Amino acid sequence: MMTAAACGTVSALTLGLPASTAIPAAKGTLPKQMFMAKAPVSAKLKQRYANEVESITMLSLMRAANTGLADGKRFREILVIGLRVSGTDVPVEVVDHIASQRASGIVFAVVREVEREGARHEECALAVRRNVPVRPGHTPVTKVYAGDWKPAGEAQLELAGSTLDEAWDVLCAQAILDSADGSDLDARIARREQLTTLKAQADKLERDHSRAKNPAQRNEIYAKLHKIRKQLETLES
Known part of the structure; x- marks a missing residue:
């Protein structure tokens, strides 16, 4: 054998x-x-x-x-x-x-x-x-x-x-x-990579938001974070 x-x-x-x-x-x-x-x-x-x-x-x-x-x-x-x-x-x-x-x-x-x-x-x-x-x-x-x-x-x-x-x-x-x-493999790979990128961006914005002292800056960061969270919701649904 x-x-x-x-x-x-x-x-x-x-x-x-x-x-x-x-x-x-x-x-x-x-x-x-x-x-x-x-x-x-x-x-x-x-x-x-x-x-x-x-x-x-x-x-x-x-x-x-x-x-x-x-x-x-x-x-x-x-x-x-x-x-x-x-x-x-x-x-x-x-x-x-x-x-x-x-x-x-x-x-x-x-x-x-x-x-x-x-x-x-x-x-x-x-x-x-x-x-x-x-x-x-x-x-x-x-x-x-x-x-x-x-x-x-x-x-x-x-x-x-x-x-x-x-x-x-x-x-x-x-x-x-x-x-x-x-x-549909290429589309699924692209979607996964987009999710990974957006999650990394969201994590960074959350850290930036917690550190920011200026109210205007905090609001600006939160607006960006809210937009990314919406994108993540759409991709994950």
Whole structure:
């Protein structure tokens, strides 16, 4: 029986992906140099690879032949790559650099160890690099999105849809929004980001309002806060 490639304890199988997509352990290791040799790399990014990334492992390769899904217009394959990191954060610049080198959709399973209650625990966060919607004719923009850290055994990816394009949206929804619903994804991501921005602005205005001494200034701040609260009510309804 084949042993699946793993990043720490995380593999295609622990993520819940079909065994047919799992990469054999003997073929999973991807040397860091492989990614740094393909394109110019800044000294800062080289340092990130050296200091923040312990290992890179191919965990899964999804294609029409091993998933039963039809080829998409955008994607003919989706990869899952494991990044074992020494720090506490998702290495966004490394994710962006690796993902930029392939036309495939890539889901990153980022694995770290944390100290909790006197013991070491393994956690996993899912990350993707995805196009941000822009107006027709404008230059495409990409962004790295990362989900929340979870115990490694709880990180899951459900493969769904009828094409690899649809599967990519479902996988992105799971990584970014912790939802297996891939419909209307760009609008939902934009709404979540707007909510995050408005909540941060509201928190700042509340602090400013409590510190302000001048009545006119307090009234001005409160008017701005009231407007943002109304926007939040609309978005959250």
